[in-house]
Amino acid sequence: MSDQQEPKYDVVWPISKRAVKKTLAAKRIPDLNGKVIVELWDVIFRGEVIYPLVREYIKKRFPNVQFVPYTEIGNFHGAREHQVTATIADKLKHFKADAAIVGIGA
Amino acid sequence: MLRAAALIEKLGIPTASIIGSGFLKQAEVVSKGLGVPLAIGVYPGAPMVDSEAELIRKVEESLAPGLLEGLIGKIQTLENEDEQPDIKKVVFSGTLDDVQDYFYQKMWTDGLPIIPPTKQRVEAFLSFTDRLPEEVIAVLPQEGREASIESIAVTGVMSGCKPEYMPILIAIIEAMSDPVFRIQDCGSTPGWEPVVIIGGPIIKELDFNFGQGMMRFGRKSNTSIGRFVRMYLRNICGYRIPPGAGDKGSIGQSFLVAMAEDEDSAREFGWPTYAQDRGFESSENIVTVHSVVSISSPIYSAGDRAIDHVQQWADLVGSSFTYWAHTGFKTGMWNPLIVSSPSVAKVIAKEWTKDQVRQYLYDHIKVSAKKITHYAKMTSTPTFSLKNLVDGGILPEEYHLSDDPERLLNVIIHPSMVEIIVSGDPGRNQSRAYMGNHIQGPPTSRKISLPATWPAPRKEY
Numbered sequence: 001m002s003d004q005q006e007p008k009y010d011v012v013w014p015i016s017k018r019a020v021k022k023t024l025a026a027k028r029i030p031d032l033n034g035k036v037i038v039e040l041w042d043v044i045f046r047g048e049v050i051y052p053l054v055r056e057y058i059k060k061r062f063p064n065v066q067f068v069p070y071t072e073i074g075n076f077h078g079a080r081e082h083q084v085t086a087t088i089a090d091k092l093k094h095f096k097a098d099a100a101i102v103g104i105g106a
Numbered sequence: 107m108l109r110a111a112a113l114i115e116k117l118g119i120p121t122a123s124i125i126g127s128g129f130l131k132q133a134e135v136v137s138k139g140l141g142v143p144l145a146i147g148v149y150p151g152a153p154m155v156d157s158e159a160e161l162i163r164k165v166e167e168s169l170a171p172g173l174l175e176g177l178i179g180k181i182q183t184l185e186n187e188d189e190q191p192d193i194k195k196v197v198f199s200g201t202l203d204d205v206q207d208y209f210y211q212k213m214w215t216d217g218l219p220i221i222p223p224t225k226q227r228v229e230a231f232l233s234f235t236d237r238l239p240e241e242v243i244a245v246l247p248q249e250g251r252e253a254s255i256e257s258i259a260v261t262g263v264m265s266g267c268k269p270e271y272m273p274i275l276i277a278i279i280e281a282m283s284d285p286v287f288r289i290q291d292c293g294s295t296p297g298w299e300p301v302v303i304i305g306g307p308i309i310k311e312l313d314f315n316f317g318q319g320m321m322r323f324g325r326k327s328n329t330s331i332g333r334f335v336r337m338y339l340r341n342i343c344g345y346r347i348p349p350g351a352g353d354k355g356s357i358g359q360s361f362l363v364a365m366a367e368d369e370d371s372a373r374e375f376g377w378p379t380y381a382q383d384r385g386f387e388s389s390e391n392i393v394t395v396h397s398v399v400s401i402s403s404p405i406y407s408a409g410d411r412a413i414d415h416v417q418q419w420a421d422l423v424g425s426s427f428t429y430w431a432h433t434g435f436k437t438g439m440w441n442p443l444i445v446s447s448p449s450v451a452k453v454i455a456k457e458w459t460k461d462q463v464r465q466y467l468y469d470h471i472k473v474s475a476k477k478i479t480h481y482a483k484m485t486s487t488p489t490f491s492l493k494n495l496v497d498g499g500i501l502p503e504e505y506h507l508s509d510d511p512e513r514l515l516n517v518i519i520h521p522s523m524v525e526i527i528v529s530g531d532p533g534r535n536q537s538r539a540y541m542g543n544h545i546q547g548p549p550t551s552r553k554i555s556l557p558a559t560w561p562a563p564r565k566e567y
Contacts, residue, residue: 009205009222010196014214014264016257016342017190019242020141020250025181026120032178040114042107044486046153050124050165054147057170076110079437079500079545082285085110089117099177102111103124104153105133 032062035098040088041070042077045104054101068095108133109247109290112140122147122176124169131351132248132293135344139250143184145176154486193256194225209264213350216337216361220264227269231259234272236557243276244283247290248352249344253279257342265334270312270561271327275334277393277552278302282335284550287395291546293345296433297355298399298543300335302364303527305381306391308554311561314366318531320445321363321538328363335395336361362398365529371448372528375455380527383460384551391554396443396525397547402426402539407450412457415450415537416466423539424471424517431473431517432482433544436490438500441523441542441549442467447530450537464521471518476511525549 029035037058041047047070055067073091076084092100111123122145125133130148137144147169153161191197198208205222209215221227232239232255239256246253255276262275282289282300292300304314315325323329339345345353369379369388381392403426407418423442434440446454454463475492482490492515496506505515518524530536542548 006201008199008201009224010199011205011209011222011224012228012260013191013193013195013197014209014223014257014260014341016193016252016254018139018250019245019252020139022184023116023142024183025143025145026115026118028120028178028181030178037177040110043489045126046161046488047124048489049158049161050149050153050169053162053165054124054170054173057166058174061174077107080498085113088110088113092114092117092119097119100111100114100119100121101124101173101177102107102114102121104149105107105123105125105129 029099032058032099033064035062036066036068036096037099037101038068038073038092038095038097039070040073040076040100040102042104043075047104050104051101068097108136108144109140111144112137112142115142115144120177121145122173124149124173126153127151129354132354135352136248138184139248139344141184141250143181145173145181147172147174147176193254193260196225213346214341215264216333216340218333221266223260223263227263228256228259230269231262231267231272232256234269234557235276237276243280246283246343248293249342251342251344253283253342258338261338261341262334265337266326266330267334268326268330271331273554273556273560274304274308274312274331274393277554278331278335278395279338281393281395281550281552286548287550288546289343292339292343293353293355294543294546295354295356296399296543297358298397298547299359299362300339300395300547301362301398301540302331302335303380303394303396304364304366304392305369305379305384305386305394306554307389308391309366309369314364316366316368316529318533320365320529323363325363328366332361332363359398365445365527368448368528368530368532371451371532375452375528377451377455377460377528380525381551383525384549386551386553391556392551393554394549394551395547396441396540396549397543398443398540399543400427400430400541402541405537405539406535407537408535410453412454412463415454416458416463417470419444419463419537419539420467420470423467426539427541428471428473428478428517429481430541432478432485432490434519435478435492435495435501435505436482436487437545439519439523439548440544441525442518443525443527443540443542443549444537445527445529445540446537447534448528448532449535451528460526461521463526464524467524468516468518468521471516472514473517474511475513475515478515479511
């Protein structure tokens with residue numbers, strides 16, 4: 001397609017810089033016995049069935065784990081997202097959360 | 107959803123997230139944009155179509171083990187940052203065809219040919235703003251990139267805009283960067299598309315089409331600005347369809363050309379313009395960005411009384427949008443935008459104000475509680491409950507005055523949520539309605555700031 005006469009274009013990068021500060025993940029917990037897992041659910045995609053099954057699965061392996069059900073945090077997505085999200089840190093502290101399960105993206 | 111997981115992870119609490127297998131690539135993009143590695147338990151396929159037995163099996167065999175491993179096992183660190191050249195740096199030299207191929211291969215185009223973003227062309231755009239090229243309006247999801255003035259200029263060049271559109275392009279990105287607009291939801295599965303609505307004297311100054319065929323490709327200002335929006339979402343925010351990731355519109359739709367109002371007609375009929383409805387003066391130049399998840403059929407209406415036309419609007423807006431209104435019920439808002447041809451608006455405006463039109467539509471579009479609950483359950487929310495939405499203050503009390511499943515509810519949650527613009531073919535009795543996607547992309551307006559030298563002499567490029 002191109003020939004010697006065809007002009008050349010010097011083009012700039014069309015994407016902009018990432019402005020993200022990378023963070024390491026939190027330390028994992030090999031033994032969940034005696035620990036508290038807080039659930040967060042955005043009230044979609046059959047979480048009302050899925051979360052109890054997940055609880056059961058984890059409890060079978062760590063019988064002394066405790067769950068704080070998703071109803072305690074409330075729907076963190078949608079109409080009240082900003083208000084609910086603003087309370088997450090305090091609520092996790094209140095429940096002495098050691099870990100969290102967040103869903104559902106599907 | 108992953109933003110909440112990232113927030114918790116950054117508090118030092120290990121987190122595992124539930125993700126459907128079809129969303130893993132998007133999750134990678136989001137995780138990188140949030141700057142924190144996230145542990146994920148995968149649900150294979152789509153939970154909304156699995157039997158109870160299948161769901162139990164998938165949770166036990168895949169999801170729950172993945173979540174548990176995410177909490178107790180090792181978690182991968184994020185990949186090293188991709189190359190980040192200076193935006194002013196020349197990254198490629200070649201012929202027009204070479205540039206097209208290079209950009210396409212890098213997923214930096216929308217599939218259509220682009221105008222090569224040379225320094226000279228970018229500078230021509232920058233000459234139409236008083237703002238510094240490196241000024242950052244916001245850091246945008248999903249990739250966590252800077253929405254700089256320069257990035258707007260580059261995308262404007264590529265989309266085929268003219269340099270003098272630059273003040274409009276900046277106002278668009280300012281509007282879309284407003285947290286109220288929720289640009290983080292531009293890649294959601296309903297596949298909504300932003301539409302830009304222009305108001306003010308700039309409509310005529312920059313030759314926007316507000317007459318017949320106003321939503322067709324063909325007029326440079328309307329078309330290239332519409333293309334710019336999608337290009338910006340793709341390149342700067344990272345909403346790409348496969349083989350890219352980030353845009354999960356299941357079927358999706360393509361860019362909408364910018365709308366402009368026939369403001370002279372609106373004024374002639376005694377109605378406020380759309381920009382005035384949004385709280386601005388008629389002398390101001392305004393952009394409003396508004397999500398569009400669905401478009402009605404053409405609505406033809408006949409008669410010389412207001413009711414003849416507004417009744418038809420109620421019928422057609424109702425039949426077009428009632429199904430998806432359940433998403434508005436879940437979030438407490440959704441906005442129908444009606445584009446009325448001047449000939450129809452003229453008849454209505456003789457008898458009714460815009461507020462009377464809004465009230466009529468609010469009063470006359472109805473759905474049964476049973477039906478709207480069914481729609482919500484089909485889409486994503488088996489636990490949908492009007493009672494809970496009223497108790498939670500998301501819907502007004504009138505939505506749960508009884509438990510009668512046959513009771514009728516207003517599809518439009520409040521009359522003020524109805525928007526009306528006069529535009530289109532003055533020679534035909536046609537209107538059309540556009541549905542916003544609940545709280546995702548609600549109408550968000552910004553004043554267009556023109557440079558001190560406007561209309562500036564155009565630089566050669």
